[in-house]
Every structure is written in structure tokens, then in C-alpha cells.
Amino acid sequence: xxxxxxxxxxxxxxxxxxxxxSTPLGIIGFITVSIIVLMAIFAPWIVPxxxxxxxxxxxxxPPAWIDGGSSTYILGTDHVGRDILSRLIYGSxxxxxxxxxxxxxxxxxxxxxxxxxxxxxxxxxxQAIMRIVDAMxxxxxxLLVLVAIVVFDPGLVTLILVIGxxxxxxxxxxxxxxxxxxxxxxxVQSAKTLGASNTHIIRKHIIPNVLSSFIVVATxxxxxxxxxxxxLSFLGLGVQPPDxxxxxxxxxxxxxxxxxxxxxxxxxxxxxxxxxxxxxxGDWLRDILDPKLKKxxxxxxx
Amino acid sequence: MxxxxxxxxxxxxxxxxxxxxxxxxxxxxxxxxxxxxxxWGDFLGYLKRSMLQIIPSLLILTLIxxxxxxxxxxxxxxxxxxxxxxxxxxxxxxxxxxxxxxxxQYFQYVGDLIRGDFGMSYQYQExxxxxxxxxxxxxxxxxxxxxxxxxxxxxxxxxxxxxxxNTIIDFLVSGVSVVGKAMPNFWIGIMLILFFAVTLxxxxxxxxxxxxxxILPSIxxxxxxxxxxxxxxxxxxxxxxxxxxxxxARSKGQKESIVIGxxxxxxxxxxxxxxxGLQFPQLIGGAIVVETVFAWPGIGxxxxxxxxxxxMAVVQAIVFVIAIITIxxxxxxxxxxxxxxxxxxxx
Numbered sequence: 001x002x003x004x005x006x007x008x009x010x011x012x013x014x015x016x017x018x019x020x021x022s023t024p025l026g027i028i029g030f031i032t033v034s035i036i037v038l039m040a041i042f043a044p045w046i047v048p049x050x051x052x053x054x055x056x057x058x059x060x061x062p063p064a065w066i067d068g069g070s071s072t073y074i075l076g077t078d079h080v081g082r083d084i085l086s087r088l089i090y091g092s093x094x095x096x097x098x099x100x101x102x103x104x105x106x107x108x109x110x111x112x113x114x115x116x117x118x119x120x121x122x123x124x125x126x127q128a129i130m131r132i133v134d135a136m137x138x139x140x141x142x143l144l145v146l147v148a149i150v151v152f153d154p155g156l157v158t159l160i161l162v163i164g165x166x167x168x169x170x171x172x173x174x175x176x177x178x179x180x181x182x183x184x185x186x187x188v189q190s191a192k193t194l195g196a197s198n199t200h201i202i203r204k205h206i207i208p209n210v211l212s213s214f215i216v217v218a219t220x221x222x223x224x225x226x227x228x229x230x231x232l233s234f235l236g237l238g239v240q241p242p243d244x245x246x247x248x249x250x251x252x253x254x255x256x257x258x259x260x261x262x263x264x265x266x267x268x269x270x271x272x273x274x275x276x277x278x279x280x281x282g283d284w285l286r287d288i289l290d291p292k293l294k295k296x297x298x299x300x301x302x
Numbered sequence: 303m304x305x306x307x308x309x310x311x312x313x314x315x316x317x318x319x320x321x322x323x324x325x326x327x328x329x330x331x332x333x334x335x336x337x338x339x340x341x342w343g344d345f346l347g348y349l350k351r352s353m354l355q356i357i358p359s360l361l362i363l364t365l366i367x368x369x370x371x372x373x374x375x376x377x378x379x380x381x382x383x384x385x386x387x388x389x390x391x392x393x394x395x396x397x398x399x400x401x402x403x404x405x406x407q408y409f410q411y412v413g414d415l416i417r418g419d420f421g422m423s424y425q426y427q428e429x430x431x432x433x434x435x436x437x438x439x440x441x442x443x444x445x446x447x448x449x450x451x452x453x454x455x456x457x458x459x460x461x462x463x464x465x466x467x468n469t470i471i472d473f474l475v476s477g478v479s480v481v482g483k484a485m486p487n488f489w490i491g492i493m494l495i496l497f498f499a500v501t502l503x504x505x506x507x508x509x510x511x512x513x514x515x516x517i518l519p520s521i522x523x524x525x526x527x528x529x530x531x532x533x534x535x536x537x538x539x540x541x542x543x544x545x546x547x548x549x550x551a552r553s554k555g556q557k558e559s560i561v562i563g564x565x566x567x568x569x570x571x572x573x574x575x576x577x578x579g580l581q582f583p584q585l586i587g588g589a590i591v592v593e594t595v596f597a598w599p600g601i602g603x604x605x606x607x608x609x610x611x612x613x614m615a616v617v618q619a620i621v622f623v624i625a626i627i628t629i630x631x632x633x634x635x636x637x638x639x640x641x642x643x644x645x646x647x648x649x
Contacts, residue, residue, distance in 0.1 A: 131355075131358040131359055134359040134362075135358075135359040135360070135362035135363045138363065138628045138629055139363070139624055139625045140587025141587075142587045142590065142591070143590070143624060146605065146617075147367065147621055149609060150608075150609050151373055223484075230486055231486065231487075231591050234486075234488050250486075250489060253492075254595070257492055257495060257500060258500045264489070264492050264496075265493070265496075268486060271485075271489065272485045272486070276480065276484040279480065
């Protein structure tokens, strides 16, 4: 009965914790990200117009609420008459694809090297990995990506690979730090004394304890990758036409800024909203997964 | 020319740190300096260690870049006219040492770099490093201005948010800084052009001829840093406000403005100095994009043209220059930090 009671109180505790954790910003972030993901998945079925169709007669139509605007093109059209709203919806596909896949690549490399480096902390392997990390962190990621773009032809696949392969260093550093501290905890030490193999300890004890902060940082990493992607596409070195990205839409709009402000304004808003929503989601995940890091948190991580 | 380049960088770093020192000189600088001198031996040891750590990092960087160039394939076809014969190609490859195995080419490459030889630009027929140093000043000037913008925005806002903690003002400031970080800098640039160069023609759209040309680009580049720093200033001030000596000053009946200005602000500067130093390279990275928006004549535009024309020598020179600036900036920040805060030990 005692057992039952403690079980009940545990459920109560979890529920009250969930209530407490549902911050308004977290919920806004979660809902916005969900909408963007759904938009990306169902793009072909929800766009009001074909985003690729060029119609010179409709070019530079302003948004619906402005004189000369038409209600069929709610956010107006671009310099060759394509519907901006439809292109924005399609653009979310590239952003999310690049963001998620490149973080998967960078995260996998970072997790792997960070585990090795931390678990064998202080050895030559650790030293070597950390020197590579230092070298990678010594130059801005954008610059590394730009160099890699010279070598490989720009395009969606290149972009994902290049962003993934150049941004793993921060994950390595994070994971290594976490591993170094987890490694010293009692349960790992006792597993070691009991003769557990290295791979067993890493898989069963270290990874689960490292994962929560890793997930938080990786989520925010998606936002950073989306920023990098749009910067590159803006510079004309990212995803190439006819693929649609917010960055290249902005670049198109730049030349028409004096006459048709909407072409450049809306893609920028889309990037900002997406990055904001992912940041909110990341902060929320931090509150849920990593109570240690919670501001003024008094939760005991057990 | 290498000399000129080193002078540029050293001058810049001295300037940045001089500004920091100026702000910080009122915090027990004499005490700290004495401590620093007493521990000179420790400091030299520390310096030696960090120098030794830099060398492998730089070597790895050369390896990464060289590997990329190696993979990129041979520059011979770019250098010769379309109708060159196979024999011509072989002769040119041999003269460039491209027929050698990977490791021999790599050692040769590192040797060239040490001598300050980054190769010739195909595009300009000039030494690559020279091209870069010529344009470095414009980029660094822009980055420094952006840093000033960030300082002028973030310090007052951060202090305000900390003093008015958990009020609407605090939430507004935090909100603005979160949004500021989420906006892509090229978009900020275009929006600023739209509002302050097109709609209200106050500032020029592009170029770098007059001081007026600095304003929009440096705001554009500074916004993200300002957002980051505002949060830091707020946190840092909050931490100091809790300290005993601040409470003491208050209980002695000192005016609130003096308490904040003298005790809180000056003491919360140390972590801020660090973030300024560490963010400088990121600023230069951001400058590459912002320069494109405003047609700023710095290394950003040089880099983009070099990428478009596959001018590898120039690309490499730029990457190395930025890497070296980063490493030096980190080291100097570390040193200044140690001078200011004697609690940190050299190990």
C-alpha cells in the first residue's frame, strides 16, 4: 500500500511538473514548429498557386491589402509573377530538410567523437580529437562552408553534407564535457569495477546520461543550420534554382527593394519566425529534459 | 607584405584591448597588474603552453584546407587555354609539383605558408595574401564599428533589464534580444535599406566613401552581437547586484545611480570583455554576408568573387587570415581576462 501511495504521488508529481513546464513560449514554439513541418510535408496540396509558374502579366503584384493588390495573390508576386505565399510554403521544405539532415550528420559525428574523447579523456586520442575541434572552431562555420562550396558544386545534397561536416565540433565539445563528468559518477565507477566492457558502459550508462543536453543543443543547432543555409542561398552558393529557398527568394527581392518591398520582406520574416520557434522549442526541451540547466530550478536530478 | 599584414592584425588587437582596458581601468587595475607581474613566471609558462596548443590547431587547419584543394582537382585545366595539349598539361603539372604524392605536396604547401606565400591569384595575377591584406582594413573597420554599435545598445539595455527585473521592461528587452538573434543579418540589412535609404533617404544605399556609409552596415552587423550581449550584461549585472559589497554600499545610503554606475556596472564588465573578444571572429564571418548587401569593399566580396571563379589561392589566404585573427583574439582575450581577474590560475 505504501508502494501504491508513492506511485500515486509520483504520477501527481510528474503531472504537476508537466503543468509547470508548459510555458507559453514553449507552447507557441511547439505549435509554430508543428505548423511549419506540416506545411513542408503537405506543400503540394496546400499551395494556392503553382510556385514555379512564371506569368509576366502578373509580375510585381503587391500584397492583397495594398492598392493594386489582388486577393488571389495574398502576399503578392515576385519579379517574374510567381506567387510569393506558395513559394514561401515550398521554401520551408528546403530549410527543414537542410536543418534536420545536417544536424543529424553533425550530431552523429559529434556524439561519436565526443564519446571517445571524453571516455578516454587525457589520452592521445582525446588530445588529437580536441586539437581538431579547436581547429574547426577557430574559423566561423560559414567560412568553412564557403571553402567547401568551392570544391563541390552547390546544391541541396552538397549543402547538407557541407553544413553537417563543418559544424560537428561544438557537439563534440559538449558531449566530451558531459562524458567527463558522468564518467566519474558512482554508477559508472561501480559498473567498471564489476568488469563491464567499455562499449557496455558507454551504451548503457554514458549515452543515456549525455543525451538530454545533446538533444537540446541539437535542436537549437537546427535553427543555426537554417540560418547558414539561407545565408548561402542568399549569396547564390546554396540551393540552386529551380529549387525554392527563402534565402534565394530574398536575393531575388533585393534588386526590387525600391519598388516592390514585399519580395524580400516575407522570406526574411519566414526565416525569423522559423528560427524563433525552434529556439523557443529548444528552450522548452531544456526545461523538460535538463532540469539542472533550468533557470533557478530546484529540481533534484535523480 | 607579410609584415604589413601582421602589423594590421597586431594593431587591431591592441586597439580592441586598449578600449577594453580603458573601460576596465577603474577595477583595481593596479592590484591586478601587481599580481600579474608577481606571477610573471607562471604567466610565461601559460603563454608557452597556449602557443604550443596553437601549432597543432593551425597544422590541422592547413591539412583540412589542403585536403579540400587536393580533392577539388587540378588547377591546370583552369590555368591553360581550352586547346592546350596533353603535353602542355604535363609540363605545367610538373612545374607546379602536382605530379608529386599527397604528403610531399602537403609539406611543400606548409613550407610555402610559413614563408607567407599563399600562391598567386588566377583572377588578379597578384599574390593572394596581398589582395587580402589590402581589403582587410575595410572589413575590420566595419567589424569594429559593429562592435561599438553592439556595446552601445547592449550595455544600457542589459543594465536596464537587470535593474527592472521581472517587469514589463525586462520582458520587452529580453523579447527584443531573442528576436534580434533570430533575424538573418542580410535581411536586417535589406530592411534597413528599405526604411532608411529608400523610404526615408537619409543614408546611402551602398558603398564606403563617407562616415555616413558606415551606419547602416555596422548596425546590420551589430544587431546579433547586441542581442547576445544584452542577455549577458543582464545576467552579469544580476549576479553582481546580489553581492555583499553592493548591499553594503546601498545600506550606507549611497545614491542608487552611484551604486549601479560604480559598483555594479564596472564589476560586471569582466565577463562582457570576454564575450567581446570571443565574438570578434564571428563578426568577421557575418561581415562576409553584410558586405554583399552593402557593396562594402572588404574581404567578404573578395571571397565571393574568388569562390565564383574558383580562385583557390585567395580563398585559402582569407581563411587563414581569419583563423589567425581568431586565434590571436582568443589568446589576447584570455590574457586580458587573467590580468583583470587574478583569481584565475595559470593552469
